[in-house]
Amino acid sequence: MAKSSILGGGKNGGRAEAPIMSEVSETPWLRESKLILENVSRSYSSSNGTLTALENINLAVKEGEFLCIVGPSGCGKSTLLNLMAGLDRPTSGTIWADGHPMEVPHKGHILIFQELGLFPWLTVRENVEFGLRMQGIGEKERRNRARDYLRMVHLSRFENSYIHQLSGGMKQRVALARAFALEPDVLLMDEPFAALDAQTRDLLHEELERIWIETHKTIFFVTHNVREAVRLGDRVILLTFRPGRLKSGFFVDLPRPRHLEDPALIKTAREVLEQLRGEINKAVEAEYNRDEESI
Amino acid sequence: MRKAFRQLAFYIFLIGSWQLIASLRIWPPYLLPSPGNVLGALRDGLTDQTFLVATGISMRRIALGYGLSVLLGISLGLLLATNRFLEESLGGFVLSLQSLPSICWLPLAVLWFGLTETAILFVVLMGSLLAVTISTEMGIRHVPRIYLQAGRNLGARGPRLFWHVLLPASLPHLVSGLKQGWAFAWRSLISGEMIFVSLGLGHLLMMGRDLNDMSQVVAVMILIMALGQVVDHVLFGRLEHSIRHKWGIVSFR
Numbered sequence: 178m179a180k181s182s183i184l185g186g187g188k189n190g191g192r193a194e195a196p197i198m199s200e201v202s203e204t205p206w207l208r209e210s211k212l213i214l215e216n217v218s219r220s221y222s223s224s225n226g227t228l229t230a231l232e233n234i235n236l237a238v239k240e241g242e243f244l245c246i247v248g249p250s251g252c253g254k255s256t257l258l259n260l261m262a263g264l265d266r267p268t269s270g271t272i273w274a275d276g277h278p279m280e281v282p283h284k285g286h287i288l289i290f291q292e293l294g295l296f297p298w299l300t301v302r303e304n305v306e307f308g309l310r311m312q313g314i315g316e317k318e319r320r321n322r323a324r325d326y327l328r329m330v331h332l333s334r335f336e337n338s339y340i341h342q343l344s345g346g347m348k349q350r351v352a353l354a355r356a357f358a359l360e361p362d363v364l365l366m367d368e369p370f371a372a373l374d375a376q377t378r379d380l381l382h383e384e385l386e387r388i389w390i391e392t393h394k395t396i397f398f399v400t401h402n403v404r405e406a407v408r409l410g411d412r413v414i415l416l417t418f419r420p421g422r423l424k425s426g427f428f429v430d431l432p433r434p435r436h437l438e439d440p441a442l443i444k445t446a447r448e449v450l451e452q453l454r455g456e457i458n459k460a461v462e463a464e465y466n467r468d469e470e471s472i
Numbered sequence: 473m474r475k476a477f478r479q480l481a482f483y484i485f486l487i488g489s490w491q492l493i494a495s496l497r498i499w500p501p502y503l504l505p506s507p508g509n510v511l512g513a514l515r516d517g518l519t520d521q522t523f524l525v526a527t528g529i530s531m532r533r534i535a536l537g538y539g540l541s542v543l544l545g546i547s548l549g550l551l552l553a554t555n556r557f558l559e560e561s562l563g564g565f566v567l568s569l570q571s572l573p574s575i576c577w578l579p580l581a582v583l584w585f586g587l588t589e590t591a592i593l594f595v596v597l598m599g600s601l602l603a604v605t606i607s608t609e610m611g612i613r614h615v616p617r618i619y620l621q622a623g624r625n626l627g628a629r630g631p632r633l634f635w636h637v638l639l640p641a642s643l644p645h646l647v648s649g650l651k652q653g654w655a656f657a658w659r660s661l662i663s664g665e666m667i668f669v670s671l672g673l674g675h676l677l678m679m680g681r682d683l684n685d686m687s688q689v690v691a692v693m694i695l696i697m698a699l700g701q702v703v704d705h706v707l708f709g710r711l712e713h714s715i716r717h718k719w720g721i722v723s724f725r
Binding site for chain 1: 622624626643720
């Protein structure tokens with residue numbers, strides 16, 4: 178695989194091998210990229226020894242890119258997102274945002290959690306307003322902005338509902354609106370649609386794609402679902418199982434809006450999955466072994 | 473509707489039996505007054521305003537003492553929940569203090585502050601402070617981490633994180649502690665007033681004893697009970713209802 182450039186890479190049909198970047202030494206990368214991870218590692222030490230969650234991650238994300246990260250469970254995907262949101266620091270290496278070493282925590286990097294973390298004591302609109310309120314934006318303006326974004330996710334009628342009154346898909350949309358209302362530099366998403374039924378997920382894929390086309394935000398989307406990654410991403414990057422390292426990357430050149438049933442998409446997904454299979458097997462094996470140990 | 477009816481029926485039965493036993497004259501009225509006697513005492517007390525004045529004084533004391541204990545208890549609970557060192561050192565001590573009946577503080581309070589308002593405030597404070605502290609600490613510890621992460625990610629830090637995320641998130645837990653604290657405070661106040669402080673409802677009880685006026689004693693007891701219930705409803709009923717409504721918790725207790 179070519180490792181000469183981060184953003185380049187030849188195109189052939191539905192997918193193209195996308196180089197991941199081996200080193201960040203030249204400054205032009207800093208200027209061109211929204212986000213750069215340079216030799217980023219994160220390990221956790223406990224009484225049982227040291228667990229390396231991420232090892233030597235080198236990655237550049239272009240402004241406005243929709244990047245999907247795929248890996249088996251235990252590949253450090255959530256760790257990676259926490260680092261990029263500034264909720265955690267790398268053990269070694271540097272994360273560059275807009276050409277500067279990233280401050281912790283970073284204001285413009287908004288994370289949508291797997292469990293969403295919507296606040297049950299606030300109404301839907303107050304949830305969307307929360308981040309704006311923390312920025313000290315006046316009541317009237319934040320109300321208007323919250324309403325705009327609730328309209329964007331088709332939840333205007335529910336602005337005064339409480340979270341427990343919503344369905345799973347609606348909660349996801351509130352989380353989307355809450356994140357987009359802050360007009361983030363980078364939107365980080367941690368398997369946000371994993372717990373949804375297939376129809377709802379389809380619908381949310383469409384909405385997310387539409388919103389992304391409208392706003393053109395940089396999105397960093399983590400999932401264990403290869404088809405979801407190919408359905409959404411401009412580029413799909415595979416992580417290895419423990420320690421998490423970058424395995425390979427693919428550009429997905431399929432036209433938008435995309436459809437999950439599109440044969441070209443299925444074909445691409447199969448190719449990506451082929452690459453991932455070895456890692457999934459390792460993850461499964463590790464889990465079996467742990468089972469036997471505990472017996 | 474059915475519940476209200478049953479409650480009404482129960483009270484009619486209770487008062488009826490009381491009236492019946494009293495009218496049998498097994499015990500003289502100065503030991504067992506009839507409902508009518510007690511009602512009379514209640515009316516007298518309200519018309520000559522002794523009950524109202526005593527109620528006013530007691531309510532003022534409890535408002536001060538309980539308010540102070542809520543303020544201090546929440547702050548102390550927050551400190552204990554967020555500071556490992558404090559939790560390990562002070563945490564166990566707080567738990568053992570909690571097992572001390574609050575009236576045990578009275579001798580100490582009298583020696584420190586004399587027969588003053590401060591002494592009774594101190595007893596009320598010590599009665600409810602620890603219940604509030606412990607429930608705040610537990611409430612904050614039980615806040616799911618995801619709310620904190622989400623709050624921080626959306627830009628809430630320091631005091632704002634506490635005020636806008638931690639506190640509301642721990643409210644369902646906190647309310648039960650505030651309720652318990654209220655009950656403790658009310659008990660401490662009445663026992664404190666009975667033992668030494670002039671005026672107030674507890675003092676009124678003892679005055680009834682000194683005058684051998686059993687009707688007044690029972691009337692004041694009923695008043696104390698009713699006040700406790702009303703405040704419980706006004707203060708906590710609404711709060712609990714609002715939490716149930718927002719969080720969608722079906723059975724709160």
